[in-house]
Amino acid sequence: MAGDVYPMRTFQNFPRLAQIALHWGLILLLLGVSVGSICALFLWLLDQVTQLRFLHPSLLFGLPVAGIGVALLYQRYGGRAAAGNNLIIDEIHKPGGGVPFCMAPLVLFGTVVSHLFGASVGREGTAVQIGGSFAAAIGRMFRLNDRAMRLLLMAGIAAGFGAVFGTPVAGAIFGLEVLTLGRLDYAALLPAAVASIVADWTCHAWGIHHAAYHVGFRGVPAADGTMFHVDALLLVKVSFAAVCFGLASRAFASGVHRLAGIFQKFCPQAWLRPALGGILTILLVGLLGTRDYLGLGVASPDVDGASIMNFFGQGYYPWSWFWKLVFTLVALASGFKGGEVTPLFFIGAGLGNALSPVLGVPADLLAGVGFVAVFAGAANTPLACTFMAVELFGATDVVYYAAGCFIAYLASGHSGIYQAQRIGTPKTSLALERSGTVLRDLRK
Template sequence: MLATVAQWLALATLTGVVVGCGTSLFLLPLYYLTGKSAAVPLWAQMILLPVGGLLNGLLLYYGYRANKTGLKDSMLAAVYDQGGKMPFKTCVIKPVAALITLSCGGSAGKEGPCSHIGASLAAGIGHVLKLNTELQRRIVACGVSAGFASVFGTPIAGAIYGVEVLAIGRIRHDFLFPAIIAGITSFQVSRWLGIPYQYYHIPSLPVFSELLFIETIGIGMVCGLVAWLFVDLIHFSRNLFQRLRLRYDIWPPLMPLAGGILLALLILAIPTDYLGLSLPLMDRALSGEPMPYLGFLWKSLLVAITLGSGFYGGIVTPQFVIGAVTGNACAHLLGISPMLGAAVGLVAVVAASSNTPLAAILMGVELFGGAVGMIYVAGGAIAAYLIIGHRSVYPDQRLAYSKSSWLKVVPDMPVGQEKAHLSYGLLRWWKRH
């Protein structure tokens, strides 16, 4: 056991340093470019979106033709199907595509490229050190955890997210120590390199209130339904664009161009606040400023079109925005603190959409402070996690255990292939009762 601790202390620290440097090289130009593009007028934004779509399409189409290994660049595929191997030659394609997406106004997140950088660099380290298959899988999970910790400034939650996201209902405890070491190291390296992080203060709440706890659980349930809509919109949009491309034999790089044109038309009616990362919108929600009741729908729609048409970007940052906007709006309806409502909503949508309730709750602790309202945040997060059922923004995420004894599932089946079995389980339950 002592040798295991020493081994992973060295490997995880090395991984954290390398991934922290890699994600910082992505985040620094990202913040510069998005800061410049945020000030462009509407007519320029309408031009940038189609141009960015075409550039995305060309980069991803021709870039991935260079991948001769046959390996997928999905972190989940690397852990489950590829023995921890990733196509290292393509590791810069997705980060560059994300820079184009976000600087042109595409509605997406920044964590996807960072987790991809983390997984690719960690897989490269494992290859150089000639690690066996099991250690290779663990070091890739370390890289993902380090990437999430670096991008959000939440070293513990980011580390747990990279492990918890692997499967619904199961956490590999043997992954935890290296993931936490890598996450903390990566965060410290990124902070030393000048990556800015935003934390929030929620005013102190009175002693525990049963009524307030029930109300925040209600907010969590609403956020679970919103996450349900968000996940289904993402999958519907991807399937729709894919079917259109195949039916009319459209050249693949033209699909994100079409998505960019559609986004350009939509922002004539939808505020441009929902484009890009939308972090100022989230900041206003968390400061207590009233949010529009349909804000979650506009952000979900723009994200679904952006990612579904073929732009590349992350999918967790939009969950932050959607959750904060939804929780804030619900809190105003209930007459409770909108800042608390936004915090509950942010954590709840992440817990539901990604099926990572523990990581989401810990993220709330690191973002908002551990002593303020975390019991309310935790209640809302668990409620949302249950409400969404067996849905996920990650189709390759494995389903280890069912969330309900009423539903029969096939263990370790990817969530994206589980709908038929879920329907079968519901039918059997209906017949029995």
């Protein structure tokens, strides 16, 4: 008889459980459709302004003025929204003043302007902030408590990430993994997955298509003539490259914060710093004689130019990863709005392309590993990045992608592009950092 108690309780609670499921289903559907639609608009605008910049290269000379305009807009109307992704993460860890809805239109406008005039920034930060601000607004509308608001903000992050990259599973994992190093809150897994999948479907329904990256490598011949997906020597080479990817992640994350401090020291006026970054960008373009390192870098106006797409091909680009890192550090540290992830894709794929002939690894495979591994190390999200590789490149080479992401995560140390992240479990037993420490406090 005692064994019948639990089924009976479940049956008695079914109306309440159904009510909760319908309530959350409505909330997540509203969140996913809203975020997916705004991300679709955002991606369409990015494509339009990128093509416009390709057609009118002289727009670059307006970058300093554009940077000042966006900075003044944030200074006048931004308030707490200026903290960006870190504000959303802080609100999840410890609810405070909330995430203002003005964050979404401000970051969307600021990022589009940055890309129109050629700043080397990405798009993930914009999508995450759109997701977080819509989640907060919907949570207030439904009068959710702090615990429910926390789950919804995580779902908002997942929705923005999944929609902007077309990787809904990676988006769901990212929404959980980005908060705390080494720990996942599985209570938010289903809400994050629903929001991310709905947002991705919605973005696709608006006619938005994502870049397709082709990795032709499909294993090595075994003794019996069949193809096997893992080769021991190749895995060792990829693992060595992964250490390089992790060090590049660390250089990027540390470089942004250190260079931002230098800009603040020499230019206390926040609204003026983007002008300095714009001038430096123009000088770098003049020095190198190429515009390949402006904007997202997914494609280049030059057929053989340095771009993420070309890193998977037959061309060789030994130093493109380094110059993209420099351009992006200047743009982000000086205050231009956008994200870090697509430039990290460029840096990773470019570094993989550069290392491929040195290590004797197929360029497309190592570009793919670098694509996700540098991001994994910089964002401290190795699981999400492994799933991203599967969604973007296919599952055949997943062992190499996983090895790249996991090793880069360890090699990057306790650094990261999101300073509000907390250490849940230190990366190694030798680490001196304690659980619960916020990354920004380590810098102090």
